Amino acid sequence: MSVLHAAIMAPFLFAAFVPVIRKRFKMIHTGWFVLIVPVVLFGLLLTYLPVVRDTATAGVSTLPWMPSLGIDFTVYMDGLALLFALMITGIGALVVLYSIYYLDPEQEAIHRFYLYLLLFMGAMLGIVLSDNMIVLYTFWELTSISSFLLIAFWYERDRSRYGALKSMLITVLGGFAMLAGFVLLHSLTDTWSIRETISLLGNISDHPLFLLAMILVLIGAFTKSAQFPFHIWLPDAMEAPTPVSAYLHSATMVKAGLYLVARFSPIFAGQVEWFWIVSLGGIITMCYGSIMAVRQTDLKALLAYSTVSQLGLIMSLLGAGSAAVHMGVGEESLLYAGATTAAIFHLINHATFKGALFMVAGIVDHETGTRDMRKLGGILTMMPITFTMACISGFSMAGIPPFNGYLSKEMFLEAMVELTHADFFSLQMWGVLFPILAFLGSVFTFVYCMIFIFKTFGGRYQPDKLDGKPHDPAWGMLLPPAILALLVIVLGFVPNVLSNRLIEPAMRAILPGIVPASGHFDVHISFWHGFTPALWMTIGVIVLGTLLYKLLPRWKGIYNRYPARLTLNHLYDSVLHYSERLSKGFTLRYMSGSVHHYLVYIFVFLIGLIGVGLLRAQGISLNTEGSAPITIYEAILLLMLVGAAVAVPFARQRLIAVIMTGAVGYIVTMFFVLFRAPDLALTQMIVETVSVVLFLLCFYHMPELRREVSTKRSRWLNGVIAVGVGVVMTFVALAASGSSPFESISGYFVKNSHDLGGGDNVVNVILVDFRGFDTFLEITVLGIAALGIYAMIQLQMKVRDTGARVLYVKPKIEPAPSVPVGRTRKEAQTISKNMNLFKSNDVILATGTKVIVFVILTFALYLFFAGHNNPGGGFIGGLMAASALVLLALAFNVELARRVIPIDYRDLIATGLGIAYMTGIGSFLFGVPFLSHTFAYVELPLLGKTELATAMIFDLGVFLTVVGVTMTIILQIGEDR
Incomplete structure (x- = not known):
C-alpha cells in the first residue's frame, strides 16, 4: 500500500475508533484526537509540492481490486490532485478546531459528528486522488451519503431532514448520470483509467456516443457543484451545523463538481458543446446566485446563494479556458489559458474567504442566538474581532482591493472580455453576453457582501431580539477564521507565492495539450494591468453596487412580485409530492395485506418470466x-x-x-x-x-x-400456480444440467x-x-x-x-x-x-x-x-x-x-x-x-x-x-x- 493509499484510508480507519475515544476519554473533547488526522495529512501532502512543481505526475500506485474487470484502486498525484487534497485537509483541520469550540459535547453527539466528518474527508481524498473512474464514482457517492448524515446531524428538526434528503436525491441522481457517462467512455476505450482515456482521445472524439458521455458527466458535475438549475439543494443544506457548512459547502463537496470538470477537460474541452454548456451554464449560475443572495435575511442562506454564485464564476472560467484547447499550442491559446489560471486562483481564494465567512456567521449565531439579519445590527463594537474578519473576507468576496478576491475577480473579468475577441464557437455574435453577465453578477455580488457586513454588524442594536449580550468568542473559535482571513490578506499582497507551486502544476494537469515548449506555463499575478476594460468594469461594479445597496429598501420589494409557484423549489416539492401520491396509490392497489396475494404476484411473474425465457432461448436441451x-x-x-x-x-x-x-x-x-x-x-x-x-x-x-373463504376458483388458481412453479423450476434444473455451453x-x-x-x-x-x-x-x-x-x-x-x-x-x-x-x-x-x-x-x-x-x-x-x-x-x-x-x-x-x-x-x-x-x-x-x-x-x-x-x-x-x-x-x- 502506497503513501497515497494510506492517506485516503487514514480518515476511514480513524473514524472506526471515534466512538471508542468518546467512551474512554470523556474528559477530553473528541475533536482534539480527530484534529491529528487532517493536520498530519496536510503536512504529508506539503512534501509533494516540490515534486509536483518539477514533474507532471508525482507518483502512480495501484492496488488490485477487480483485475478481471479492469477495476483497480489506482491513485496518482499531480498538480490538480494536490491542490484539492491540500484544501480538503487544510480547511478540514481548521473546521475540526472550530467545531471543538462550536459544538457542546454535553449537548451534542459529537462522536457521530466527527465520524461522519472523517468519512467525508476520506471520500473527498478518494475522489481527487483516484485514477479509476469506478473508484472515483464509489467515493463520489460516499460523499453524498456522508454529507446527508452531516446535514441531518440535528435530525430532530424537520428542515434538517428535508435538506439532507434534498441534497442526497439531487447529488445521487447526478452521480448515476455520471456513472452512465463513465460506462460509455469505457465502451469507447475499454479502460476505466482517466489517464489512459486521455491518451486514447484521438480515437474516440468523433464517436456518436462521445457527446452523450460528455453530457452525462457534466450532469454529475453540475448537480454536485450546485449549478443552475440543480442548485436548489445547497440553500436547504444550510440546516447543517456551521462547521459542516464551512467545510462541505465552501471548500470541499461543492468543489467536487469543479474538480470533475477540470479533471475531464483534457478529454472533452475540445468540443464546442463543452465550451457552451460549461461557460454559459456557469455564468448564468453566477448571476442567478448573486441576485437571489440579495433577498435573503438569514446569514447562512445568503452565504449559500453566494456560494452558488461563486461556483458559477469558477465554472464559467473553466469553460472559457477550454477555448485554449481549441486553439492548440501557440501564443494565442495562452490568452484563453489565462481563464484557467483565474479559475484555479479563485478556487483557492474562495476557499479562504468563504470558509472564514461561514465561521463568522457561526460565531454570530453562537453568541447572539440568531442568524436573522432583521434581528441583528449594532454589534460592531461588541464583537470587534469578528467584525474585522467579516470585513476582510466580505470585501475579498466583493472584489475590493487589496484582498485576494480582487485579483481573481479582475482576472475573471479580463477572461470574459477576451471572449468577445474570439472568432470561433460562434463567439463573434454571442461573445458579448459573457462580460455583460459577468458585470451584472459582480454588481449583485458587491451588494450582498455589503448586506452581510453592515446589516449584521452596523445599524441599530436590538437587544430585545437577542438571547444574550453579544461578545467575541473564545480564542479557539476565533483562530480558524482568523487564519483564513490572514491568508486572504497574504494572497492579496503576495499572490505569486502560489503561482509556481500550485497554480502552474494544476494548469498542466487541466491543459496538458497546450503546455508551452518550456514545459511550464508562465503564471504571474499582479495588481496593476493598466487601464483595461476589466479595471473600468471593477470601478463600475463598486459605484453601481454602492448605489444599489444604499437604495436597497426602495427596490428590494421587487422580489416579492415573483410568483412562488414558478420557483424551482416549488417544482421540486411538487414532483416529490405527486410522485409520493402516485406511488402510494399504486402500492395500495396491490398491497392488500394478504401474504397469499403477494405470493400469487411473485409466482405468476416467476412463471411468466422464466417460462418465456425457456421458450425463446436457443440451444436449450x-x-x-x-x-x-x-x-x-x-x-x-x-x-x-x-x-x-x-x-x-x-x-x-x-x-x-x-x-x-x-x-x-x-x-x-x-x-x-x-x-x-x-x-x-x-x-x-x-x-x-x-x-x-x-x-x-x-x-x-x-x-x-x-x-379467507376459499372458493373452488381460488383453489384451482392455487393449484395451477403451484404446479406451474414446480414444472418451470424442474425444466430450469434440467436445462442447466443438460445444455450448459461451458x-x-x-x-x-x-x-x-x-x-x-x-x-x-x-x-x-x-x-x-x-x-x-x-x-x-x-x-x-x-x-x-x-x-x-x-x-x-x-x-x-x-x-x-x-x-x-x-x-x-x-x-x-x-x-x-x-x-x-x-x-x-x-x-x-x-x-x-x-x-x-x-x-x-x-x-x-x-x-x-x-x-x-x-x-x-x-x-x-x-x-x-x-x-x-x-x-x-x-x-x-x-x-x-x-x-x-x-x-x-x-x-x-x-x-x-x-x-x-x-x-x-x-x-x-x-x-x-x-x-x-x-x-x-x-x-x-x-x-x-x-x-x-x-x-x-x-x-x-x-x-x-x-x-x-x-x-x-x-x-x-x-x-x-x-x-x-x-x-x-x-x-x-x-x-x-
Whole structure:
C-alpha cells in the first residue's frame, strides 16, 4: 500500500475508533484526537509540492481490486490532485478546531459528528486522488451519503431532514448520470483509467456516443457543484451545523463538481458543446446566485446563494479556458489559458474567504442566538474581532482591493472580455453576453457582501431580539477564521507565492495539450494591468453596487412580485409530492395485506418470466444422459418428500403445517447424506431445527388470524400456480444440467482446492477463498436482516389512521388471553404447551441440556477448526453453536439464557462482520486483491507441523456473525410478550 493509499484510508480507519475515544476519554473533547488526522495529512501532502512543481505526475500506485474487470484502486498525484487534497485537509483541520469550540459535547453527539466528518474527508481524498473512474464514482457517492448524515446531524428538526434528503436525491441522481457517462467512455476505450482515456482521445472524439458521455458527466458535475438549475439543494443544506457548512459547502463537496470538470477537460474541452454548456451554464449560475443572495435575511442562506454564485464564476472560467484547447499550442491559446489560471486562483481564494465567512456567521449565531439579519445590527463594537474578519473576507468576496478576491475577480473579468475577441464557437455574435453577465453578477455580488457586513454588524442594536449580550468568542473559535482571513490578506499582497507551486502544476494537469515548449506555463499575478476594460468594469461594479445597496429598501420589494409557484423549489416539492401520491396509490392497489396475494404476484411473474425465457432461448436441451440411476432408497425418500409436501396445504392446524414443513427439510437432509454431501447435510439439518423453532415463535406472536373463504376458483388458481412453479423450476434444473455451453467449473475447484486454497474440504475452501466475496456479502445481508428484525420488534408505535387504512403495530404488553385469538382451543393448548418451554422448567429436558449443550458447543468448535480440511466450517459451526444456545433457552428461559451467557448478540454481529471486513482489507497491505488469502505450514510446540491459513480469520468472522444473527432473531422474538 502506497503513501497515497494510506492517506485516503487514514480518515476511514480513524473514524472506526471515534466512538471508542468518546467512551474512554470523556474528559477530553473528541475533536482534539480527530484534529491529528487532517493536520498530519496536510503536512504529508506539503512534501509533494516540490515534486509536483518539477514533474507532471508525482507518483502512480495501484492496488488490485477487480483485475478481471479492469477495476483497480489506482491513485496518482499531480498538480490538480494536490491542490484539492491540500484544501480538503487544510480547511478540514481548521473546521475540526472550530467545531471543538462550536459544538457542546454535553449537548451534542459529537462522536457521530466527527465520524461522519472523517468519512467525508476520506471520500473527498478518494475522489481527487483516484485514477479509476469506478473508484472515483464509489467515493463520489460516499460523499453524498456522508454529507446527508452531516446535514441531518440535528435530525430532530424537520428542515434538517428535508435538506439532507434534498441534497442526497439531487447529488445521487447526478452521480448515476455520471456513472452512465463513465460506462460509455469505457465502451469507447475499454479502460476505466482517466489517464489512459486521455491518451486514447484521438480515437474516440468523433464517436456518436462521445457527446452523450460528455453530457452525462457534466450532469454529475453540475448537480454536485450546485449549478443552475440543480442548485436548489445547497440553500436547504444550510440546516447543517456551521462547521459542516464551512467545510462541505465552501471548500470541499461543492468543489467536487469543479474538480470533475477540470479533471475531464483534457478529454472533452475540445468540443464546442463543452465550451457552451460549461461557460454559459456557469455564468448564468453566477448571476442567478448573486441576485437571489440579495433577498435573503438569514446569514447562512445568503452565504449559500453566494456560494452558488461563486461556483458559477469558477465554472464559467473553466469553460472559457477550454477555448485554449481549441486553439492548440501557440501564443494565442495562452490568452484563453489565462481563464484557467483565474479559475484555479479563485478556487483557492474562495476557499479562504468563504470558509472564514461561514465561521463568522457561526460565531454570530453562537453568541447572539440568531442568524436573522432583521434581528441583528449594532454589534460592531461588541464583537470587534469578528467584525474585522467579516470585513476582510466580505470585501475579498466583493472584489475590493487589496484582498485576494480582487485579483481573481479582475482576472475573471479580463477572461470574459477576451471572449468577445474570439472568432470561433460562434463567439463573434454571442461573445458579448459573457462580460455583460459577468458585470451584472459582480454588481449583485458587491451588494450582498455589503448586506452581510453592515446589516449584521452596523445599524441599530436590538437587544430585545437577542438571547444574550453579544461578545467575541473564545480564542479557539476565533483562530480558524482568523487564519483564513490572514491568508486572504497574504494572497492579496503576495499572490505569486502560489503561482509556481500550485497554480502552474494544476494548469498542466487541466491543459496538458497546450503546455508551452518550456514545459511550464508562465503564471504571474499582479495588481496593476493598466487601464483595461476589466479595471473600468471593477470601478463600475463598486459605484453601481454602492448605489444599489444604499437604495436597497426602495427596490428590494421587487422580489416579492415573483410568483412562488414558478420557483424551482416549488417544482421540486411538487414532483416529490405527486410522485409520493402516485406511488402510494399504486402500492395500495396491490398491497392488500394478504401474504397469499403477494405470493400469487411473485409466482405468476416467476412463471411468466422464466417460462418465456425457456421458450425463446436457443440451444436449450433437457438431455439427461449420463445421469445416475435412481436407487430404491432415493425412491422411498422421494415418495416421503412428496407426501410431506402435499400434506402441508391440507393441514388444519399451524403446528401440523410447521411439523410437515420441517419434515420436508429433514428428508432433503437425507438426500444430502445419500449423495455424500456431509457439509450440506449438516447445514440443512441445523437450519431446519432452528427454522421450526422460529416458526413456532412467530406463529405464537402473530396477530389475529384472518381466514379467507376459499372458493373452488381460488383453489384451482392455487393449484395451477403451484404446479406451474414446480414444472418451470424442474425444466430450469434440467436445462442447466443438460445444455450448459461451458465446461463445469467444479473440476477446477477439486483440482486446486489443496494447492491454492490450502484445504481439502472443497466446499469450505470455495466459501472462504474461491468465492469468499459471495460469503462476505451474504453475512452482511444476514446481519442487516437481523438488525432490521430487532428494530421492528423494538419499535413501539401507536395505531394511527392514515386516511386509507389503519396500520397494525405492536400493542402494549398485556396478559395473554386464555385462548389466543384466531386459534382453536386445542391448537392454542398445543402451542402454549410447546411455548412454555421458554418460560417453565421441564426437569428431563433441563437436566439433559446441562450436558448436551456442552457436547454441541464442543462439536461446533470442532466443525469450525476442522472445516478447512474436513466437513464443517464457520457457517456450519456457527449454526451448530447457535442451536446449542437455542436449546438452552428452550430448556430454561430466555432471561436465564441471557444471564448465563451475558453477550449482546448485536455486538457479536458487528464483531463478526468487522473481522470479515478487516480480513478483506488486510489484503491491500500486501498489494493483492481484496479478500485474498494465503496459508503456510509451521512447526508449533506440542502440535508439530500445523497449517495456518488466513481464511480461518475470515471464517471466524462468519462463525460469529451466524451465531449473532441467529440468536438476535430467536431471543428477540422469544422475549417479545
